[in-house]
Amino acid sequence: MYTIAIQPDDAPLASGRRQSFSHRWLELAKESGHEVRIVNVYDEEHFFSQLKGSEAFMWAFWNAPTSRELGKRMMAALEHVNALTIFPNWRTSWFFEDKISQRYLMEASGIPTPTTWVFWRRQDAIDFLKQAKYPIVLKLAFGICSDNVCLLHNIEEGEYWVAKLFGEGVTTLRIKEPRPLFREMAARGRDAAKALLGMTPPVENTSPDIQRGRILFQEFIPDNDHDLRIIVIGKRAFAFRRMNRPGDFRASGSGLIDWNPQQIDEASIRLTLNLAKKLGQQVITFDIVHRNNEPVIVEMSYYYEAWTVFQCPGHWVLKDNALEWIEGKMKAEDAIFVDLIHEIDRKCSLSL
Ligand SMILES: Nc1ncnc2c1ncn2[C@@H]1O[C@H](COP(=O)(O)OP(=O)(O)O)[C@@H](O)[C@H]1O
Ligand SMILES: [Mg+2]
Numbered sequence: 001m002y003t004i005a006i007q008p009d010d011a012p013l014a015s016g017r018r019q020s021f022s023h024r025w026l027e028l029a030k031e032s033g034h035e036v037r038i039v040n041v042y043d044e045e046h047f048f049s050q051l052k053g054s055e056a057f058m059w060a061f062w063n064a065p066t067s068r069e070l071g072k073r074m075m076a077a078l079e080h081v082n083a084l085t086i087f088p089n090w091r092t093s094w095f096f097e098d099k100i101s102q103r104y105l106m107e108a109s110g111i112p113t114p115t116t117w118v119f120w121r122r123q124d125a126i127d128f129l130k131q132a133k134y135p136i137v138l139k140l141a142f143g144i145c146s147d148n149v150c151l152l153h154n155i156e157e158g159e160y161w162v163a164k165l166f167g168e169g170v171t172t173l174r175i176k177e178p179r180p181l182f183r184e185m186a187a188r189g190r191d192a193a194k195a196l197l198g199m200t201p202p203v204e205n206t207s208p209d210i211q212r213g214r215i216l217f218q219e220f221i222p223d224n225d226h227d228l229r230i231i232v233i234g235k236r237a238f239a240f241r242r243m244n245r246p247g248d249f250r251a252s253g254s255g256l257i258d259w260n261p262q263q264i265d266e267a268s269i270r271l272t273l274n275l276a277k278k279l280g281q282q283v284i285t286f287d288i289v290h291r292n293n294e295p296v297i298v299e300m301s302y303y304y305e306a307w308t309v310f311q312c313p314g315h316w317v318l319k320d321n322a323l324e325w326i327e328g329k330m331k332a333e334d335a336i337f338v339d340l341i342h343e344i345d346r347k348c349s350l351s352l
Contacts, residue, residue: 002344003035005051005084007059011067013305014145014253021060021306024333032341041074051078055344056085058336062303063097063144065209072096085344087336092282092302099216100141102300111275112296114219114289122166125215129158137218140173140211145253146245148173151220162215169212220249221289221296226258227251228268228288228295231304232276233335236326238312239264252287252299259311266323268295273318282343283336306332 006029008022029036039050041059051057057078061071072093079086088096095101106113114137119125138161140148150173152158164170230239241263243256272286287299309332317324 001033001035002055002341003037003053004029004340005037005039005054005057007039007041007057007061009060009062009067011060011062011064015255015305017305017307019060019062019306021333021336022058024331025058025337028334028337034341041070051084054084055348056087056340058087058340060088060303061093063142068097085340085347087340088282088302091280092284095300096302097142097144099139099299100214103216105279105300106297109275109279112271112294114221114291114296114298116216116218118214118216120214122162125162125166125217126159128217129155129162132158132217135220137220138173139216139218140170141214141216142209142211143172146248146250147253149250149252151249152217158217165212165215167212169210171208171210218298221291221298222249224249224251224289227298228264229285229304229308230264230268230272230288231283231285231309231332232272232281233283233309233332234339235273235277235317236315236330236335237269237273237317238309238315238330238332239269240308240312257308257311259313261313261325265290265295269316269323270318271295273316282339283332304332 004025006022006025009020011019013019026036026038037050037054039047039057041047043050059071059075061067061075075086075088075093076090078084079090095105100118103113103116103118105111106116117128119128132155134155135151135153136158138150138152138158142148152161161170161173224244226241226243228239228241230237232238239261241258241260242251242254243258244251245254245256248254268288272284272288275286276284281302283302285299285301285304286297288295288297290296310329313329314325314327315330317326
């Protein structure tokens with residue numbers, strides 16, 4: 001039996017739900033007789049001593065900056081000293097919510113993806129725009145639900161964003177309509193009244209980061225009315241289709257999901273199971289569109305809305321290079337937990 005340190009999570013999801021992996025992990029650990037230690041990563045004074053004597057540490061940190069920015073650093077530091085089995089480990093999480101890192105990993109490992117260009121100098125971006133074939137896709141490194149993905153139809157639109165991104169920076173690619181003056185004045189009045197009444201601002205900064213000094217363009221893949229989301233947990237692939245938002249090329253965040261496994265092409269399942277193995281991921285989510293019937297990956301992530309996994313009627317595994325369908329629903333939290341215990345078992349048997 002092991003001692004497993006768990007950081008409680010309670011993430012607000014884009015779909016309006018809340019999500020906690022830790023809630024289920026606690027139940028599973030208790031059911032299987034492991035000892036649980038609830039820790040607090042935000043507690044500067046006690047966190048490291050709370051971990052002492054544990055075999056593993058689990059924290060499903062999510063995309064909000066205060067969670068993700070700390071999560072990536074903390075997991076990497078703990079893994080560096082090799083004392084604990086970590087979920088998510090560094091391989092699994094280092095490129096989370098960073099499409100620029102993903103672009104380099106995809107190229108370095110030969111992952112099929114739309115052609116992508118990242119520029120770190122304004123002039124290089126301008127030179128690119130002069131000879132680009134429009135439309136092209138512009139993405140910020142960080143963003144969810146298609147908020148920071150848009151189409152550029154001509155050089156003028158491209159130059160607008162180059163000026164922004166190599167100027168003061170942006171937090172989103174959505175162009176906000178300015179508020180009418182009377183609304184703006186009313187909002188400012190409310191803020192001033194709150195300050196005068198001594199009402200405290202929110203404890204946590206939830207506003208997105210300012211992104212600047214780099215730009216990512218991507219080949220636009222036409223004729224997709226949906227994307228595929230394939231979530232690989234260990235050796236299992238869960239998959240569903242997300243239909244595009246009405247009148248839009250983007251599927252992410254549409255909420256229009258089809259879980260029918262008959263609609264998922266075998267090539268995509270094989271590709272993702274093989275990639276997850278080759279890259280050594282504990283968990284990886286792929287967003288896929290098709291170019292001439294061939295799957296190409298537009299995003300990779302370790303985090304997702306877990307209820308979408310539980311809606312899948314089954315999942316696929318590869319046995320002797322043949323795809324096998326395993327009927328039945330499974331919770332993502334359960335699959336992650338089972339895999340983690342195996343990982344600790346393996347580590348312990350190696351050190352015997
Ligand atoms: N290069 C592309 N060509 C065509 N459609 C794309 C491309 N990249 C992304 N999309 C569409 O836009 C959506 C959002 O893109 P994605 O890179 O996954 O960002 P997000 O982080 O917002 O999910 C995808 O779900 C897909 O439908
Ligand atoms: Mg996506």
